[in-house]
Amino acid sequence: MAEQPLLRLQGLVKKFGEFTALNNVDLDIKEGEFFTIVGPSGSGKSTLIRLLVGMDDVSEGQILLRGERIDQTPANLRPTCMVFQSLALFPHMSVGQNIEFPLKIRNENASQRRKRALELLDLLRLPRNYYDKRISQCSGGERQRVALARALAFDPEILFFDEPLSALDYRLRKTLEKELKDLHARTGKTFVYITHSLEEAMVMSDRIAIMKEGKFEQVAKADEIYAQPISRFVAEFMGEVNLFEFKVKDNGTYESDAITIDRNINIPGAKGFKTGILMVRPEYMHFIKGKETYNFTLSGKLHGEYALGSRIQYEFETVAGNITVEKLREDRLSANLGDLIELGFNLDITHFIGETK
């Protein structure tokens, strides 16, 4: 018998009038997992988390926590809680009162509450004298930690996060991403995190779900999503990728307007499809300087060169559209904008995405 998931979504549907925001979503989340749901705005991820927390009613389907239905339970009776995008700290209360709020609701006595609040300040690496500080005296990162401490004081079965880092500046975000991951490891809690940033998801998560138009496009480990996206949508969502369309002819050979394909190769997985896409990451594209041969070649006009710290990014205009190549500084290309450059890549670093059968 399979282990019972902590949280199970079965055929979850949410409709707003005619509009279907969530379309038949199924998902299992294991205990202790850091699970991230990623999607562009309007993909239904915020709707989904509102249903999970209990701030909205499901239209159809079930939410099960340890096998028990909770979708009809109001938010204040569910053993889960959420860190809001706005943090939703209580401005009229001190840091300590904010953290103690869920304990006060449960009528715990003052000394126990204080003890727990101080422990949480320690856990979140906030100085203990912050207990009496006002929320307005805290910086953005400190508020973030107070919100986390407050949610942990509730001691939820699952801690939900609704893009809590999206309003912060880049450096603070990077620091807090790591802290969150670390906190997850130390508390052993189940985290369900929502973000539109795949980068954020990659840093922290055990598993990632990519959402599109109210459905999960792909649910997998971070590495798998990165290396083997199942669709063009996921691949493009992953950031900089080059996608080359091709046709598979009846005799098993390939044909493409975008790239020249070596006659002798066999693209794994392509059999049975009529059209497909080859995905190549920018760092695996090469400039052809001499006589070296590649399985796939194309030529492009250089029209952009950008320094990205240790690497340099080149943009090419090709028949296949805009193509991106990234090289380390030592492999820098000596060419001028407008020059025609031959590009090549090999089969082993490509990933095939089937489109039509």
Place this chain on the structure above:
Amino acid sequence: MNNLDRRLGFLSALPITIVLAVSFLAPLAVVAIFSIMPPKVFSIFNTPDFSAYSVFFTQGYYKSLLWSLFMALISTFILVIISWPLAYGMAKVFGRFTLVLTIAVVMSLFVSENIRLFGWVLTLMKGGLIEGHWRYFTGTGFDSPLYGVPIIIFGLVYVYFPFMLFPLAQGIAMVPDDTRQAAFDLGASRWQVLWQIEVPLAAPGIVVGSLLSFVLAAGALAESKILGGQAVIAMADDIETAFTYGQNWPLGSALSIILILIIGCLAIFGVGKVDLDSIMGRKR
């Protein structure tokens, strides 16, 4: 530049300053001086004594003051309770319908208070709109609720409703939705959300609304005169009588000063407690 701003500020504040000084402070000063004049004089050039203030205690005027304050307090309390749900709806739920409600409530202010109160008298009096119809159809009559303290309080609540409703709606609008949701998500019941989140965060609106209604109700006389039939005498009624029938200006002045001082202290205390800027919309 800064200097010019300051001069412009001073110049533009000048007209209203003059108007206030002449029309508000000057009469107040005259009243204050009159209050320490001997009884029944009509000039402020007499030897001051404090006889008018002692009359306040010896001749029972303090009773009217206590009645006025008591009725103002009760009506303010009732106003907070009954206005809250409607103010909540206007601030958070009704959307466009809020405008309709606002106009409806403001329209009631277009008709003079006295006329509206007489309307209630015609409605509630024995043989009036309600009792008359009841008697016509059932053959049995009942006593009019007019001419008592409860109906005066009803009148105060009715007349000063807008002065509570709008500040309260402003105050409730200041409560961020997400704090309410977060409290609920953290296990709070609806009552706990109300007491621990909404009331404290809407406090500026509650204080402003309460101050307005209390101050107006404490200085009101039409309700006790028209609906109450002088079942109890309001402080303002005593003041009016002292100035008119009594022809005792120093007494009227002393009573006014007492009322002004009490209400003024309350107002300063109340306003000191809240951040008025936050409700008036200025950035903090």
